[in-house]
Amino acid sequence: MKKCITLLALSICFFSGFATSIPGGSYSKTCKYIALRDGRLTASCFSRDGRLWTTYYQIYNGESGWQNSDGNLYLPGKIPGGSWRNSCYGSLYNTSKQTLTAQCENNDGRIAYVTVRISPTQTASNNNGRLVIDD
Numbered sequence: 001m002k003k004c005i006t007l008l009a010l011s012i013c014f015f016s017g018f019a020t021s022i023p024g025g026s027y028s029k030t031c032k033y034i035a036l037r038d039g040r041l042t043a044s045c046f047s048r049d050g051r052l053w054t055t056y057y058q059i060y061n062g063e064s065g066w067q068n069s070d071g072n073l074y075l076p077g078k079i080p081g082g083s084w085r086n087s088c089y090g091s092l093y094n095t096s097k098q099t100l101t102a103q104c105e106n107n108d109g110r111i112a113y114v115t116v117r118i119s120p121t122q123t124a125s126n127n128n129g130r131l132v133i134d135d
Helices: 002-021
Strands: 031-037 038-044 052-058 067-069 072-074 090-092 101-104 111-117 124-128 130-133
Touching: 038 067, 038 072, 052 072, 072 090, 101 124, 101 130, 111 130
Parallel strands: 052 090
Antiparallel strands: 031 038, 038 052, 067 072, 090 101, 101 111, 124 130
């Protein structure tokens, strides 16, 4: 009996450690398959039209306050803002390289896989399947 209680206590400690390492935010209400591995936050988030998109971000300081912005993970002030989030999905922002990669729709409705170098304080737009930094 004592071994069972010890094993149960270790299991609870082990699994609760993983649960608390996932960054907080409202995204958890509209995203699933949320994971944090090697400092990379991954989640599959629903867009307004009901499609499910997988997004990834490197987490450095355990930032919380993450949001689902139409299928993209978004952290205000840490990830570039702008209207690109309305028509681009499956985004990845590399903080160290300051590059934003996403799948963006063009005027014909086709999806293009695009990357732009951009700081987290800048904003971008989708211009016919291309990410363009706003002035």
